[in-house]
Amino acid sequence: MKMRYVFNETLEEFTRTHKEFGRKVQAALEKDHPEDKWEVFLSQPRKNKRNSMWTSVCFHATMNGQVQGERAVMSALSQSTVASSELSKLYHLHKIINIERCDAAAAPVRQSALALPTQVLMIIAGVAILILILIALLTYICFVRRYKEHLRAKQKQMKGSAVFSGFLDHCFLLKKD
Structure with missing residues (x-):
């Protein structure tokens, strides 16, 4: 399942740290989930459609080489409840606002704007x-x-x-x- 990180940064700000963010997510996943081998594959960052001051990056997540569904990805990557989590620190550092579906959120917004x-x-x-x-x-x-x-x-x-x-x-x- 393709998911998306939404950042409270402009596209220009995030583009500078895009590759570094990918490495840090990998390292945080290894520390937070040492029993499983999680990998995150990020796509190119884009301006968010709902707010031009935000940036969004779609990604795929795999565990032990298999692409995971939305629930598994959300449970592994949503570590906001654990204060000492490496992912929580990383999300705070990079101003991540939300993790959501990549392609499903864009279509209803367009439809509701026209109707x-x-x-x-x-x-x-x-x-x-x-x-x-x-x-x-x-x-x-x-x-x-x-x-x-x-x-x-x-x-x-x-x-x-x-x-x-x-x-x-x-x-x-x-x-x-």
Whole structure:
């Protein structure tokens, strides 16, 4: 099982002591577990995805030449309860924050960042509908209603000019007689 050390150091700080840390982990494992032959194989250090000020290093751990599972690795490498443990001293010296799975922690973080809760989506949809209703009302008030008033005014003007022209025709008829 591939595991990961998370350090409270920047990538640049940890890169200087990367190889030394690998040797010290080997020595601490030999002192803390003399009955078993533990080996740790570190990969290249990288910036942690959750915090850019942290560094993470994935690793494989073997006991007597066999790759070990997560539980065995965690029980062997998690020596924080024993104060006099060499691993505890090493972890404190190198500012190790956590030991976790290497590839399983990255995927859920990406998925949870993309997924929005249903309530948030409902609120966004409701606000979008209200904005559309507001735009429709403003359009109606600004354009359609003013256009109707303009047509009514034109209609009144046309009726007024028709009455006036009818009056002139009538007056003209009176003069001819």
